[in-house]
Amino acid sequence: MKFIHACRRDQPPCGGASLEALIAPDNEVRLIDAFVDSLSLEKLGFRTDFPENGRPAYHPTILLKLLVYGYLNRIRSSRCLERECHRNLEVMWLLGQLTPDHNTIANFRKHNSKAITNVFRNAVRMARQLQLIGGELLAGDSTKLRAQNSKKNNYNRAKIARHLLYIEQKLSESNQALAQARDAVQVAQLADNMARHARRREYYLQLLQQLQEFGEDQVSTSDPESRQMIIRNTITEVAYNVQATVDARHCLLIDYQVTNHNDCKAMGNMLRRAKSILRKHSFTALFDKGYYTGTELEIAQQLGIRTLVAIPAPAAVAPDQAYNLEHFIYDRAKNTYTCPEGHTLTTNGHVYTKNLNRSNPTSFHQYRTKACKTCPARTRCTTAKNGKLIERNLYSPLFEKNRQNVAANPELYKRRQAIVEHPFGTIKRQ
Template sequence: MTSNFIRYDQDQQHLLPKNVAEWVEEDSLERYVSDVIDHLDNEGRLDPFYPDDRADGRGRPPFHPVMMLKILVFGYCIGIRSSRKLDRLLERDVAFRYLAANQHPDFRTISLFRKNHREEFEHLFVEILRLCREAGMAEMGEVALDGRRVQGDAALDQNRTREQITDEIHDILDEAAEIDAVEDEEYGPHQRGDELPEELREQEDRLNRLREAKHRLDAKEQQRKEEQAEKIRQREREEDEMGRKKRGRKPTLKTSNGWKQGYNGQAIVDCDTQVIVTQDITTDANDVQQLEPMLENCEEVNGKRPEKALADAGYWSKANAQLADEQTELFIATTKDWKRRKELREADPPRGRIPKWYGLKERMERKLRTKRELREADPPRGRIPKWYGLKERMERKLRTKRGRGIYRKRSQSVEAVFGQHVTRGCDRFLLRGETGAQAEGSLFSATHNLLKLWRSGRGPDGHEVADAIAG
């Protein structure tokens, strides 16, 4: 056999460079993450992550927060969030060993760092967004707003109603009585037959916990009933003062428990660059109440409001339509997206080339349109009728050529960003509670913008990224 191979020797010394910085490529993501975090640290923008010094000087020195941030940020960039997986990669992966400078915080330390700095990750999102703005990537000429449901770190099947807890208590007591009877028959009445058998001691603890949970549910249910009753009494008082019935459905005592065990992640995305300009996590199931606070949050974070804001029908209301002002023009669909797409197809006159995104059905519909249909499908012209309300005016604007062109950017911007989140593993939050979910939402948004900045090749001053950060 031939022996003309590259020499292979597992005992070879100094196979890797002694300088850990030589292990990675100059244009690699891990080096870019390291440069950006160092850049923010040099400007004093990571001070919230630094712990307060102990006055007595006791205790082992902690790992450097810059190093811990680099590990977490790079992990989220490539879709690795588990502290145990990060622990293993710090041993095996060249990129992680470079970022940690061959130090090795264990998974408990990584998890504790993330837990202790949950509120600071929103600050990190703002700082990375600032780099994107300075690079000209978040002009906010046109932005799109949407919400996405994300599973929380909780199991829906572990939630119990008061009736379910009562049934489980009865089942445990029945089982205990049956086993007591068997034990009495087997050991006799004088062999501690009045005590709970050994195998049911854990069930006794569970029974006590269930009883406590039932008491808590009873108290909460009573509180909800009292609050709802007060709402009904308040409504009746208002009706007496007005001398007529109020419009709308009366509040009732019935409640719904069919909610998803998760959160509503909101994001406003720059349509040109897919940079997230603001984000939030809420527990509200509907999006209609989120438009105003998200626009206010956008102005607070970026120092200005967007010129044009696009949103789907979930955000439509007359109150939201009135939020438009000289700074921000709103494009809010009044019907579901599939209906909106149908309107856009019907409003597209069959002239010129057939759009590439047309399917067989759309092509046939275009072919068979009559002249009358074409006249009805023409974009609206002339003055707006005086009887038009806010909804009719919005629908008319979205039927115009300008409105159609602008609104089409919504799905290809904000929905694409949510798809990229899912690709990196953001289908469920690992940290518990609303604060934990907000922390992970901020981390995903910050790393999303960091990836956009890295792929753009631009730095904060508009030059090449490596030159901008090094300079």
């Protein structure tokens, strides 16, 4: 029987061919090599001037090529990248057979985070030049990435207060026990416990002072920039929130930002950056209901960008959904609402305000009608004792405009998930 025979181990591989001959002309490492060589690393923020004394350093070009290769091939660990330098023919060709160790790779990534972000911007610019980015339809969303910080090492004011109360109780109990103690060993143990509780109290007081000084709601001790966030329903994790904007043509990311805030105030900045990247405002942006905020819709209008934001379920639902707020017609000229029964709701002109203790208090007018008292449809319209009440704030016209956009393009909005969830799935898979 015939078999394919292996080469002898003392023979040169591939008949002694060079690395250049072993790397195919269409291999992706040639694109990485050309892309990184085309960058001006100094302008991007990489350090290229090193002192002549001491051991020579690796040029940032070499380490950047290795990182980009790792990202494209699901290799993020610095130790794994170091191992590839010794055994991977593609990496040997890309780096000219240089073999940086894992500490060098890790420190390069750590000390050049902003510059590496600028490399991503240049990759987006190159994708635009190659017409891989359409710039006509964008979708935005966020995903939570769990931090290294545990819930145990995340604190807010209430949690710190509970710890301090517990410590005070223990110190009080120890003081009482110390007053009654007669054994020297017991006295020493109580003194040690009190000293330990005193150190813990000082630690929590420092955390509380840190919260007060920086005006923060939370503090994480091992991963300082992370925050405890709602992941799903009532499930929370200490995490980061990654805001991403994705182009529809090939589901390519054009922008991202790692934050520790929720979505409600993110859309405006995402649209500003997208406009700057695409250098135009004539595109459509799709967002889910987490971004349904009046201030952000106002920013989109000022930028001249058409947005379709999912409409959340109304906070107050009528007993019969035919009498929900969206079925009440607003007359801009008369500043009145007309209900499904034909009655007119008017305002007394007084401006009411709520959420005074928050950074964005809301001012609004209230609309009522006396016809509610005798209306036969009242029980289907409202359960309020004084009849139907409508609140209209400054951003109501923006909400109505967004509702019209969504209603006019129902199939367009359905594409949002298929566009923006695609890179999230890729990232989490890798």
